[in-house]
Amino acid sequence: MSVNFRELEEGLSRLESIDAARIVNQGSTITEVHIIAALDKPAKQVVRDVQSMAMARYGLAIDRRIVSVVQIRPQDLELSAEPRAALTKIEETPNGTRTTIEVTLRHADEERTGSATGPAVTSARLRLIGEATINAIERTFPTMPPIALDAVSLTNVGPRQVVVAIVVTVSERGGEDLSVGSALIGTNPDDAAVKAVLAGLNRRLGSLTE
Numbered sequence: 001m002s003v004n005f006r007e008l009e010e011g012l013s014r015l016e017s018i019d020a021a022r023i024v025n026q027g028s029t030i031t032e033v034h035i036i037a038a039l040d041k042p043a044k045q046v047v048r049d050v051q052s053m054a055m056a057r058y059g060l061a062i063d064r065r066i067v068s069v070v071q072i073r074p075q076d077l078e079l080s081a082e083p084r085a086a087l088t089k090i091e092e093t094p095n096g097t098r099t100t101i102e103v104t105l106r107h108a109d110e111e112r113t114g115s116a117t118g119p120a121v122t123s124a125r126l127r128l129i130g131e132a133t134i135n136a137i138e139r140t141f142p143t144m145p146p147i148a149l150d151a152v153s154l155t156n157v158g159p160r161q162v163v164v165a166i167v168v169t170v171s172e173r174g175g176e177d178l179s180v181g182s183a184l185i186g187t188n189p190d191d192a193a194v195k196a197v198l199a200g201l202n203r204r205l206g207s208l209t210e
Contacts, residue, residue: 003028003058011057015049017041030060033067043069084202085140087194090129094120101125103132103194105140112139126152129193130165137201145170147201150178152193154185161185165196 005023012021017038024032037046047067054060088104088111099120104113114135116128130152138147150166164182181200183192 003060005030008054008058008060011053012050015053017046018049021050030062031066033062035067035069037069037071039071043071046071085137085198087191087198090132090190090194096120099128101128101132103129103136105133105136105198107140110140112136114139126154126163126189126193129190130197133194133197134167134201137198149197152196154189161189163189163192163196165193165200167197167200 005025009021009023012018012033012035017040018035019038020036022034023030024034033050035046035050037043041049046069047064050067051062051064054062085105085107088106091102091104093100093102097120098117100115100117102113102115104111114132114137116131116135118124118128118131127149130149134147134149138144146169148168150168152163152165154161154163156162162182162184164180167179167181169177169179179200181196181198181202183195183199185192
């Protein structure tokens, strides 16, 4: 039976007392299982829960020796989590041969809207959305150094379509730092373009805004 390891991670994360799960695999073989769990169960019981879920749902035997459990109090986990900017809405205002895209992001209970204007053609749409997203990020985090969209495109990864974005920022030494983000396309490629840019920037927002 073929196992979708990302699906297994999601299933483990829904178990009682488990806050997050990450699986490391080599091909079809699981080599490591990393678990973040609360303190309400002994670590050995958490490991048994992991084994039981994998066996019951997938018929997959996991060696307890490859399961690593870190137990954190819920309040500590909440404090250590980095705040993320989330997409609220995307709006478009056409004007003849040009169009303006507005992207609204929510962060810390506040909303900021960024915009970008360009030709009203399909080939430019993802770039305009990416630039509007960056504009919204700069409004959300005004102390961060300048950001530019290096590239954004739709590509196929296996049978799935993915939006990949590359963003560039100024490094501490005056050079440039490139970050890559991606997002699966569900029913809306526009949303995926925003999420791809955010995925690239979210890894750096902590250092960029210090």
